[in-house]
Amino acid sequence: MTDSIFLGDQKCKECHKEEFKEWRGSHHDKAMQVADTSTVLGDFNNKVFSSQGVKSRFFTKGKDFYVNTEGPDGNYHDYKIVYAFGVFPLQQYIVKFPNGRYQCLRTAWDCKEGKWFDLYPDFKIVNSEWLHWSRGGLNWNTMCADCHSTNVRKNYSEETDSFNTKFSIINVSCEACHGPGKQHVDDATRLGNKYIDTGTMVMTSNTSPKELVNQCARCHMRREQFSEAYDYKDTMLDHYFPQLIEEERYHADGQILDEVYVYGSFVQSKMYQNNITCTNCHNAHSLELKFEGNKLCAQCHEPQKYNTIQHHKHPLNSKGSKCVNCHMPGKYYMGNDFRRDHSLRVPRPDLSLQYGTPNACANCHKDKDNEWAWNSFKKLYGEVDSIHFSEKLIPGIQGKEEGHKGLLSLINNTKHPEIIRASAVKALAKYNATIFVKEYIDLLDDDSSLVRATSIDVLSEINDSSYISYFLPLLKDPKRSVRIKAFYGLTGLPKNEIPETFRTNYDNVEKEFWKHINTNSDFVGGRIKKANYFLKKGDLQKGIEGYANALKIDELNNSVRLTLANLYYQNKDFIKSESLFRKVIELEPDYGPVYYSLALLLAEQNRIDEAIIQLKKAQGKMPENIRVYYNLSLLYNKKGDVVNAEKILYQGLKIENDNESLLYALAYQFYTTGKYEQSKNVINKLIKEHPETPQYVRFLEQLQTVQ
Incomplete structure (x- = not known):
């Protein structure tokens, strides 16, 4: 929305003196201010504060406020404070960076105790980390602006990795809550005493209780954004998803x-x-x-x-x-x-x-x-x-046995709070979502937008496209966030297979989807969603490119790094894949699964001895993981070391003595080493426990022919 239709609090004051008086000095009024001697509360009298090995010195130059602290390159620099952020119980300070970025200092002023303090006192954060004050975690444009000023447009460009963020009014003004005032003022001026509420303002005395909560929620909830910018039109779920x-x-x-x-x-x-x-x-x-x-x-x-x-x-x-x-x-x-x-x-x-x-x-x-x-x-x-x-x-959130029963009960009882039902829908996926596909499909017609949207999310993550046509009607859903989620869920369906009756809706929502993706491309999660979109389309190269771009935002994000390593592995780019796996090990040496993944990569290249070394490390880090024992036995066999191949299977069976995969591997191990009677005993046990598996019966028949 253009700045010209926002008139400012002084215009509101002309008619709403009492409301203005109450607002003046409030947390909304002081949400963001230009840094000067009247707004800065912290002690900048050459004060030094140290935390986690970083020393910050706060001082002034003339009327300007400065800090000397560690920058993104790991060296110390002087930074000018341009904005004061908040008023109580703490005040943060904002520094201007290149490319339109504004960064919030990690050190803040405690307005209650009158002292500097560290927002993350228990965390050593290195300069290359996303949480470092000079990077994404404390970036004003991304993390703060939308709720601390009026009519914010983030305007991020992934192509140039830069911001051109704009706002109409620096703080949370009257119009931040009530919407742009120009039409309201024009109507009131024109009609005078005959003025009646024309519905041009929001958050009024006519707003229903639940709708008022939803409107306040815009800034008072943790959420994902689904529109380019909030425009005071439509509903919460057209702009955000909680x-x-x-x-x-x-x-x-x-x-x-x-x-x-x-x-x-x-x-x-x-x-x-x-x-x-x-x-x-x-x-x-x-x-x-x-x-x-x-x-x-x-x-x-x-x-x-x-x-x-x-x-x-x-x-x-x-x-x-x-x-x-x-x-x-x-x-x-x-x-x-x-x-x-x-x-x-x-x-x-x-x-x-x-x-x-x-x-x-x-x-x-x-x-x-x-x-x-x-x-x-x-x-x-x-x-x-x-x-x-x-x-x-x-029990369902914690993944307890039988916890799915309580979740289903919550989902099916519409008297429970909407957010609880939606949360139960998401938690149910822990219990193998493929078992509950019918229930999820039924929920796509639920009266709750939250439940519909969450059901789409779960179904979209199941690697099965046989039901995605059920998403088609949701391209017409009244809520933008639901429509966009439905479009994302339809990614695996080629565009030429979209029925004609939904083609226009599909095209319209496609535009909404890309606006959503571009708006969130300054977040790791936004770039991952874009990458996953291309992966669902079968475009591995663009998927790899997307995850590589996500890693640029947070170089220490090993979740992204592991996925990227596996994508390189899938693409047979073993050198890059191995490099990323080893980087994860360097950053998180106690994370067992990465040793397992690296071992599989090495084994595929026939680097058996190296693979065994990595699997033994994986065994040490996660001794309860049965797949480690299974694969380690296979590698010993491949090397011709039948003694260790058998030994490692016994080690695994000590942990889980009825594990089907290990027992079958042991039976086969006995068979290949000529221990037919022992092999027969194990196979008989498997047949007894799994009579529905014909493979075991055939194996037994084969054993009987060699004896």
């Missing part, structure tokens, strides 16, 4: 773990399901809580019932008597920023005992354990008398 409940991002029960920005938590809650919205608790303009203490919750929950010792079981005015400490526990992010979990749940120490998830009781009583917490809970409140979705979600 992070689902997954390990490493959330605890298995949906409680916050990594930095996920509130939305994914709140939409799990009963509050959200009952049309409580952000502004019921927060002032829309100052962002402050509407009331202090339990009075906030007492807006809806009877204080005579809940704000009592009989309910919370703690002394009045103690920490334990505050609703939020039991129902909204939190954790610190970015070093000193305490954020509460907005899923608003009852503490469940019983689930903590069973699955290792956290609970507010033990979190507060740090000298006690979960068993104490559960016993205390039962003593105070009795047994849990209601079923929470987490009881079915946790």
Whole structure:
């Protein structure tokens, strides 16, 4: 959207004086500011801060603010501070780099304690790493801009690896939330006292509770972007797709773990399901809580019932008597920023005992354990008398045996929160998604956009194109993110096989898809998706090129490096493949699978002795991996070392004594060395355990002919 239709907060102030007064000085107002003596809060009086071997000196030159610190080349340089970022509880500082890049310093100012601190105090980050302040992890254009300014257009060019990022207003102004004001002001000026709401603004008093949550979510959720830029039109899922409940991002029960920005938590809650919205608790303009203490919750929950010792079981005015400490526990992010979990749940120490998830009781009583917490809970409140979705979600997220049953129950019950159902859809794929293809196909018609989209994601990853025609109707889905996911899922279907009735939709969504890909090409994940698109098309060369480009963004990303190594392997480019495998070993010497992959590569080149060395290293790193023993036995056989070939199979069978592959290999080993009776014994065992396998019967018949 053009800058000209955004008029600025001073224009809004003319008619909305009270709202402007509340907004002024808020976190939104101070989200980003030009660095000067009135905005910079940190101590730049030649202060030195050291962390993880890096020394940063903060100083001034005239009216300008500078830092001398380690740059992307590993050497120290002076950098001018151009922007102050945020206001409390910390303030970051932004430096201008070449190619339109702006980088946020890793060292920030603690506004509570009045001191410099390291955002990653426990991590040694080298200058070539993505998380280094001068690289992608702290790049303003990619990671921050969209939510800290108004009408941001990232404008990234993969071709030149440069940004031309623009914004209409530097901070989160009135129009960042309500949309461009020009039409609104023109209408109000023209109509005067006859003015009525023409629907040109968003986030108004007419916005429904759930829609308001979705509009706030644009900046208050972890998400993937699906449009070039937010244009205040359409819905959240036309622009973004939220992070689902997954390990490493959330605890298995949906409680916050990594930095996920509130939305994914709140939409799990009963509050959200009952049309409580952000502004019921927060002032829309100052962002402050509407009331202090339990009075906030007492807006809806009877204080005579809940704000009592009989309910919370703690002394009045103690920490334990505050609703939020039991129902909204939190954790610190970015070093000193305490954020509460907005899923608003009852503490469940019983689930903590069973699955290792956290609970507010033990979190507060740090000298006690979960068993104490559960016993205390039962003593105070009795047994849990209601079923929470987490009881079915946790086993599935954690991949427990039979966990798929709980996931299916969640998926099929539309009374559960939408994000929980979608998360269950994704978690179900852990239980071999091919078993549940019918269920996933049925879910493509689900009323929930999140569920439809996630079902597409899962089906798209199954190496089977027999059902992809089911994605065709979703090219007409009302949500852009769903349409784009459907298009990606159809990648394996040649364009000339797209039915005529869907051809126009296909062409339109193809344009949306490439805008999505190009918008995210400054992320490793964006470049990987582009590479995978070409791989699904059967274009191995472009797939290799895509993964090589992804590695350029994060040179230490071994997940990308391993995939690229395997693609080179597939392309018979053994030299490049071996080089990448060995680089992974250099960076992660304890990662067992890479030794296994390297060994297979060496074996294919008939470098048997080298392959055996790598497999023995793999055995040491992952002694429970049966495939290592199986392949090591094959290599010893190939070398003619039948003693070690047999010995290594016995080692594997000590770990898994009924492993079918190892037993068959052992039977064949006995056969080739003339131990026919022993071979016969093993084959009889296999026939007994796997009577449906004719291969074993034929082997036994062959054995009987040689005796």
